[in-house]
Amino acid sequence: MMASCDKKLVRSKSGLKIVALNENLNSPFTISEPKWIPDNECPRCMNCDAKFDFLKRRHHCRRCGKCFCSECCTAKISLPRMCFVDPVRQCAKCTQISAREGEFFEKHLKTLQNGSSFHINSTSLPEPDDNASMSFLCKMSKDQRFLLFECQSDMCPEHSPIEVSHIDSVQILSTDLLPTGNKAATGLSLSYKDCDATQHRLEMICPENSQKRQSMLWLAAMQKAMKMLTENKETMAMISSLSEEK
The missing domain is CATH 2.30.29.160 (Zinc finger FYVE domain-containing protein 21, C-terminal)
Structure with missing residues (x-):
């Protein structure tokens, strides 16, 4: 039997999200937010190996949770699989993955629902x-x-x-x-x-x-x-x- 899926607006450390009141009623296409790598475990960018300091700040990719400099984690794109309302910061690798998935949510999912x-x-x-x-x-x-x-x-x-x-x-x-x-x-x-x-x-x-x-x-x-x-x-x-x- 199908249950109605009421939703709520919540704020995580990565941004605003719209999720089901009952997490068991979330879409099967959603994925959970990753745990961020702690700052003290990441003295350098995990892509270019640049050392973090007062000027070169850390940025966490919202999809993988890894730590990067601003040059290696600059893109902000939509991430519907994590239910974010607005585009969020992602590393280059995750940006490519999310862009491919975006086509599914914007095009193919509509085909299935029609x-x-x-x-x-x-x-x-x-x-x-x-x-x-x-x-x-x-x-x-x-x-x-x-x-x-x-x-x-x-x-x-x-x-x-x-x-x-x-x-x-x-x-x-x-x-x-x-x-x-x-x-x-x-x-x-x-x-x-x-x-x-x-x-x-x-x-x-x-x-x-x-x-x-x-x-x-x-x-x-x-x-x-x-x-x-x-x-x-x-x-x-x-x-x-x-x-x-x-």
Whole structure:
């Protein structure tokens, strides 16, 4: 069951943020602020090795928490994955990463939330009748936590929302090789767990009509979303492993 996600404005040492009142309802695409390296552990810039003094001051990158001089940490760009209201200071490496992610939040996330039509085959749905239409409008919820499925026919059954963080894997479905030597994508297969931890598989097949182009764009955006989620899980696993070693 989806819960409403009320938000609040908070101030961290890095800037103003808009976050969920209940942190469990935050978008799965968000990441936590890093711990800043203490000043006394960083006598020199961690990029150019310049020594800090009264004139050359320390600046912490808001994304990685490392310590740099002003020349090596001068850019201020948006960081939606940490929910900041305004652009924040980042080092050159983090600036590049945030710029790439910015395209996802500004472009691809909107594609996912606008939705597109697909024919659905799912282990959580009954076997369709021969003449039944299993066409759904598939889109991501506004809070970015669920995939929603709106029936486009009176004959198709309801499909429960899928929690995005419970998706284990995504695979592009394709046809045989085209004359050009490339495969043509036909849809998406994803594996996920429901609220009872039961494993399911769902296939989303692009319609062969005027809506196909939009469906292909939606699939491409979903791939990017899953890449970001996978990186999140790997980072959290690494942090957990380091904590256990300590």
